[in-house]
Amino acid sequence: MKLPIFLISAVLLCFAGSQANALDTEMFCTGKIYGKGKKAICLPLGELSFADQLVHFSPGKKASKAPFDQGAQALGEPNYKNTRSPDFISLGCDGELVLQFTDNVLVDVPGMDLYVFEVGPFVEKTALFISQDGEQWLPIGTIEGSRSDIDIAPLVPAGERYNFVRLVNAGKSCGGQHSGADIDAVAAVGAEVRLSLNSAVLFDVGQSDLKPEADQELQQLAKALASYGDKAAITIEGHTDSTGSEADNLKLSQARAEAVRIYLVTKTGTDGDRLSTKGYGEKRPVASNDDEQGRALNRRVDVLVAPKR
CATH class of the missing domain: 1.20.5 (Single alpha-helices involved in coiled-coils or other helix-helix interfaces)
Structure with missing residues (x-):
């Protein structure tokens, strides 16, 4: 015929x-290309692009059968092999998965910003939310059908950065061994590298003057920054735990960020025009402030690097 x-x-x-x-x-x-053909996607930061810490997973109704009910299977680079291999998570009806970016942050760039590696020929309906602190959530839309990406530009202020992503199964039909949306990995296409410094190494408690032992840490930081080239934009953020007053914490975090900036310019020759600083005080925790372990993680200086694209 x-x-x-x-x-x-x-x-x-x-x-x-x-x-x-x-x-x-x-x-x-x-960067690095993941997938093939129409599903090929370029991630400028490569393996650093992916959510890499499990915060919470709730399977909801009609949970998937083991071993496809492990939230940690959505961490790191995509590694799906086949429907029998337990290398992805099936959310279950109304299932909810919360992941965290620890070595990068999600930012708005031209085009797509967030990409979900959903297993199967069609993307099952999944609602997406992002957050700066893991508590206040911003809905950014749904993926479904042939669409696995989200552009956050219409929804977020310019220059804002996000550490957490939440996925909620939103399909009406689910059940069986692979119940709900099947998630292999979640990537920040719009991303900046996060280099996090422990404030205890840099500063005494409640102080913003650098300690002598901070020298080695900041020299290593300068070498890491140099590896991204002389065109990368760098933001230095100061963060505290929730101990003390909010006003004092905000002032302290800004002073600490500025202290790191001054060191990089005067001691390592880093171009000051590429550096900006911002203090957030206690507003953007990466862990709970309910125990000392979490508070220690929140007392930090984050250095965010936006490589030239």
């Missing part, structure tokens, strides 16, 4: 378009 010429042309155009898209991804990617 002969096919109509217009049908043959349409098929060829579709094939050519998908091939062109794949080639464009390969040609212009400055």
Whole structure:
């Protein structure tokens, strides 16, 4: 049977378009490509792009059967092999998964910002939320059908950064061994590298003057920053725990961020025009302030690097 010429042309155009898209991804990617064909995606930070800490998983109703009910399977790079291999998490009906970015942060860039590696030929409906502190959540939309990406630009203020992502199964039909959306990995396409410094190494309690032992830590930081080239923009953030007054913590965090900036400029020759500082006080914890272990993690200086794209 002969096919109509217009049908043959349409098929060829579709094939050519998908091939062109794949080639464009390969040609212009400055990071690492994940997936193939139409599902190929370029992640500028490569393996650093992925959520890498499990905060919470609740399977909801009609939970998936073991071993597809382990939230940690959504961490790190995608490693899906087949539906029998337990290397992804099935959320279950109304299931909720909260993940954290620890060595990077989610930011808005032109185009897509967040990408979910959902297993299977079709993306099952999943609602997405992002947060700076793991408590206040901003809904950013849903993925479904052939769409696995989200652009946060219309929803977030310019320059804001996010540490947490929450996925909630939103499909009406679920059940069985793989109940709900099947998540292999979650990546920040729009991302900055996070280099986190322990404040206890840099400062005495309640102080913003650098300790002598901070020298070695900051020299190593300078070398790490140099590896990203002289065009990368760098933001130095100061953070505290919730001990003390909010006003004092905000002032202390800004002073500590500024102390690190001054050191980098005067002691390591880092270009000051590339550096900016911001103190957040106790407003952006990465752990609970209910115990000393969590408070210690929250007392930190984060150095965020936006490599030139």
